[in-house]
Amino acid sequence: MFWFKKKKTYGLEPQQKKELPDGVWLKCERCGDILYRKELERNLWVCGKCGYHFRIGCKKYIEILSDDGKFEELDGELSSKDPMNFPQYVQKLKNSQKKTGLKEGVLIGDATIGGHKVVFALTDFGFIGGSMGSVVGEKVTRAIQRAKQEKVPLVILTASGGGARMQEGILSLMQMAKTSAHLAELAKAGIPYITILTHPTMAGVMASFASLGDIIIAEPGALLGFTGPRVIQQTIGEELPDGFQRSEFLLKHGMVDIIAERKNLRKTLVSVLDFFEEKK
Amino acid sequence: MAESWLDFERPIIELERKIEELKSLDENGALKEEISKLENKASKLREDVYKNLNRWQKVQLARHLKRPYISDYIELMFDNFVELHGDRNFGDDLAIIAGIAKLDGKSVVIVGHEKGRNTKEKIRRNFGMPHPEGYRKALRVMQLAAKFKKPILTFVDTPGAYPGVGAEERGQSEAIARNLREISMLPVPIVVSITGEGGSGGALAIAIGDKILMQEHSIYSVISPEGCASILWRDSSKAPEAAEALKLTAQDLMGFGVIDEIVSEPAGGAHRDSKDAAERLKRAILNSLNELTTLPKEELVRKRIEKFLKMGVYENR
Structure with missing residues (x-):
């Protein structure tokens, strides 16, 4: 029917296999350009040619965003059990710990950003897709409680394509309720809450704390949504619109406040914090 | 038929x-x-x-084509039901029924998923899979209940929130997240009844409450057994194994402390005698309501938030 059908450009196009690729020379996952590692590092892991944002993991974000890269971790000892006795879960946890050097899929702690004391939480896609099980839910909840108690803004950066963690069954689903209910208390206390959505943030995380920021900032080109594009495509049996569920799509549909390139992320965040906390 | x-x-x-x-x-x-x-x-x-029954058989019972839906329960349990339509924003999502009614002479607000009985109805109801406007309608009507201090009863039976382009464009995630946050603060008693399929976030969005009841043969899960099987084994036909792994029955959930009560069903399941099923559920709902209406509203909300705070299993090392 359509002789000149457009080449599809939607979906999960840049599938970054490793957390951060090795080697002196790297290929951009999107445009295929050959990039010099040092140059890429200087560029905060953004392709100089096409602007593709490589996934960098939560520790790099701390370096980029917090003053002097400082972060005082809290509740780092919390670790997962296997309450459902779920196939392959224990092994999966071990592999993720080894791969990321993290104990679980989220870091929470105190930080200072642009001179503002904040409670900062970051999820990491490298750890079972940044999915939320009991530990992630509990730590995010503790971060919310701490922000409320200390009366400082809460900043949460997400990279949680995995949504609610399947391996902990219904308990993971309940973490959505738990975190959101505590955000209600934070809102009532009048404490600012800022979310930074990075590639990818989906399903149970997107449908709970990630979407509830007073201000929602997204990195360009991040996949953000409820249902994954493959499942939607299988359900509706049609091609998905260009750029479907990307940050720019969400901006157009009114779902995020700001898109900030990684090099501008800190500046944007500080401006937002400056708004909430005026210097005397 | x-x-x-x-x-x-x-x-x-x-x-x-x-x-x-x-x-x-x-x-x-x-x-x-x-x-x-x-x-x-x-x-x-x-x-x-x-x-x-094994877990997969429970899944099949929970999805039984003859299983009573909210429209049946409305008829069997309540008087003077008046349906309220629309989210005052975009549209009216028929996958969710909302309205006001009397339960034993007392005013209540009802919200629940409706799957639809025959093919035509199922299509009209989108198989009980809501779009964002469905969740927003639910919240709007629940806020109405809060404004006029009427208790809220929700009925949960959905395969999940609808996976579609329009749903994403209009903020499926935002709608669900907002419900979770807002419903947790409503200063009126909320009794949730899981009557069939509790399909993940699409179910949870109207399943925040003070008492969570589950019918004996209903299920509630973070992901469908089919979805889980395709992720785990790349084979959705292994759904029965996935159902075992997910531990999604009312009995499982009672053990995890996620629900408050299992409501018995007539022999052979709710669909064998929907009148009897409705009576049992009604009794359980009334008991819960009686208990909740004695609590001051601050305590009600505080207890609700604490209830979810306790959920989760982890260790400190």
Whole structure:
């Protein structure tokens, strides 16, 4: 029917296999350009040619965003059990710990950003897709409680394509309720809450704390949504619109406040914090 | 209408039909002994089958095409139901029914998923899979309840939130997240009844409450068994194994402390006698409401938030 059908450009196009690729020379996952590692590092892991944002993991974000890269971790000892006795879960946890050097899929702690004391939480896609099980839910909840108690803004950066963690069954689903209910208390206390959505943030995380920021900032080109594009495509049996569920799509549909390139992320965040906390 | 009995139900149904047949033939009472023997056999068979259901069989019962839906319960449990439509923003999502009614003479607000009975209805109801406007309608009507201090009853039965382009464009995630946050603060009693399929975030979005009841043969899960099987084994036909792994029955959830009460169903499941099922559920709802209405509203909200705070299993090392 359509002789000149457009080449599809939607979906999960840049599938970054490793957390951060090795080697002196790297290929951009999107445009295929050959990039010099040092140059890429200087560029905060953004392709100089096409602007593709490589996934960098939560520790790099701390370096980029917090003053002097400082972060005082809290509740780092919390670790997962296997309450459902779920196939392959224990092994999966071990592999993720080894791969990321993290104990679980989220870091929470105190930080200072642009001179503002904040409670900062970051999820990491490298750890079972940044999915939320009991530990992630509990730590995010503790971060919310701490922000409320200390009366400082809460900043949460997400990279949680995995949504609610399947391996902990219904308990993971309940973490959505738990975190959101505590955000209600934070809102009532009048404490600012800022979310930074990075590639990818989906399903149970997107449908709970990630979407509830007073201000929602997204990195360009991040996949953000409820249902994954493959499942939607299988359900509706049609091609998905260009750029479907990307940050720019969400901006157009009114779902995020700001898109900030990684090099501008800190500046944007500080401006937002400056708004909430005026210097005397 | 096409037969829609499940494999493990069939021997029971056949036996019951045979009994009916004998009864209709038995004009002078000569077959009485035979009939009572068969009736005993049928009741034993029912007991055997339903006491030992595996998780996949529970999933099938929870999705049974004859299972009562919210529209049935509205009819069987409530008086003066008035349906309220629309989210005052985009549209009216028929996958969710919302309205006001009387329960034993008391005003209540009702919100729940509706899957639709026949093909035409199912399409109209989108198989009980809401779009964002459905969740926003639910919240709007629940906020109405809070404004006028009426208790809220929700009925949960959905495969999940609808996976579609429009749903994403209009913020499916935002709608669900907002419900989770806002409903947790509503200063009126909320009783949640999981009556069929509790399909992940699409169910949770109207399942925040003070008392979570689950019918005996209903399920509640973070992901469908089919979805889980395709992720784990790249094979959705392994859904029965996935159902075992997910531990999604009412009995499982009671053990995890996620729900407050299991509501019994008539022998063979709610669909075998929806009137009886409605009566049992109504009694459980009334008991919960009686308990909740004595609490001051601050305590109600505080306890609700604490309830979810306790959920989760982890260790400190």
